[in-house]
Amino acid sequence: MKIIACIKQVPDTETRIKLKAGSSSIDTKDVKFIINPYDEFALEEALRVKEKVGGEVTVITVGPPDVDQSIRECFARGVDNGIRVWSDGFEHIDPLGTARVLAQVIKNNGYDLVICGKHAIDDDAAQVGTMIAEFLGIPQVPVVIKAEITATDAKLHRQIEGGIEVLEVSLPALFTAQKGLNEPRYPSLKGKMAAKKKSISVIDGKTLGIDTTPKVKIIDMTLPATRVAGTILKDVEPAEAAAKLAKFLKEEAKVI
Numbered sequence: 079m080k081i082i083a084c085i086k087q088v089p090d091t092e093t094r095i096k097l098k099a100g101s102s103s104i105d106t107k108d109v110k111f112i113i114n115p116y117d118e119f120a121l122e123e124a125l126r127v128k129e130k131v132g133g134e135v136t137v138i139t140v141g142p143p144d145v146d147q148s149i150r151e152c153f154a155r156g157v158d159n160g161i162r163v164w165s166d167g168f169e170h171i172d173p174l175g176t177a178r179v180l181a182q183v184i185k186n187n188g189y190d191l192v193i194c195g196k197h198a199i200d201d202d203a204a205q206v207g208t209m210i211a212e213f214l215g216i217p218q219v220p221v222v223i224k225a226e227i228t229a230t231d232a233k234l235h236r237q238i239e240g241g242i243e244v245l246e247v248s249l250p251a252l253f254t255a256q257k258g259l260n261e262p263r264y265p266s267l268k269g270k271m272a273a274k275k276k277s278i279s280v281i282d283g284k285t286l287g288i289d290t291t292p293k294v295k296i297i298d299m300t301l302p303a304t305r306v307a308g309t310i311l312k313d314v315e316p317a318e319a320a321a322k323l324a325k326f327l328k329e330e331a332k333v334i
Contacts, residue, residue: 079133079229082184082192083124083157084210085117087141087148088200095301102296113148116195118262119255123225124193125156126260131229133190134158138183140168140176146278153273154265160276161187165283168290173201175290177209182286185214191232192252196221211252219245219253 089095090110098105113121124135136159137152139145149160163179171179184192192214197204211218223242224235231248237256265273283290309326311319327334 079127079131079190080188081124081127081133081135082187082189083117083121083135083137083152084180084192084194084206085121085137085139085148085152086114086195086198086200087111087139087145088114088198091115091199097299097301102299104299111144111148113151114195114198114200116197116199116255116257118195119257119259120193120195121152121155121157122260122262123255124191125263127191127225127227128156131227136161136187138163138180138187140164140171140179140283149278150273150276151265153276154269155263156269160278161281162278163281163283163286168283170292170295171290172292172294173203173205174209174293175288177206178213178288179283179286179290180206181210181213182288183281184210189214190229190250191227192216192250194252194254196254196256207252207254214250214252217247217251219247219251221256222253223256223258225253225259 088111089104090112093109095109096105096107097103121137127133128135135157137149137157138161139149140163142164145162149162152160161183163183168175192210194207194210196207198206208218208220219234219236221237222234223237226233229249231246232251232253233244233246234253236243236245236253311322314322324334
């Protein structure tokens with residue numbers, strides 16, 4: 079079975095984000111990058127399917143050369159092949175362009191099953207996986223928390239409001255992974271050593287003939303306002319505290 083896992087490299091959730099002055103992008107200096115956490119669930123499930131039914135796992139991503147570090151981590155976890163797509167002009171590629179590029183590479187590579195994270199934690203778009211399936215013309219099931227996969231079909235449990243929906247699809251198909259689907263493994267020391275020797279296939283995005291002109295443009299980015307320290311009422315009777323609180327909410331906070 080040919081299993082594809084799509085990943086994205088994103089800033090670590092513990093990284094202090096700074097914005098470039100006069101720009102709509104972040105300052106990447108001193109920023110630690112990691113595999114998107116939801117893509118880790120997708121990657122782990124791809125490896126488990128390989129271990130169960132056989133085949134090979136290929137990781138595909140769109141990103142600059144520094145994304146190679148994430149691909150090598152995937153190698154260390156047991157991935158067989160890694161493909162990175164990049165080109166001049168991809169710096170501002172949007173979810174639609176990313177999906178078109180990934181779908182074309184997946185189609186060229188061959189596939190039986192495609193797994194993506196449900197969304198990336200940097201832009202929260204949650205669009206790429208669904209659009210890839212549309213471009214490939216295959217069934218897709220989002221937000222999967224349990225997967226039972228054979229060589230020919232899949233029984234997928236997905237979150238819906240107020241319950242769980244169970245669907246059966248024939249392969250090839252695509253699904254997106256939600257937290258709870260599995261527990262991602264850590265790279266082994268042996269895996270890390272082997273990962274250094276593996277080669278990464280790099281594709282020039284221009285050779286794909288895909289229109290990646292952004293349809294969505296980031297106009298501005300701002301950091302959340304600094305939280306103002308709260309006011310504590312000390313040594314006052316409950317009735318007096320309630321009166322002061324009501325006055326504050328009405329006259330200063332203006333919420334009542």
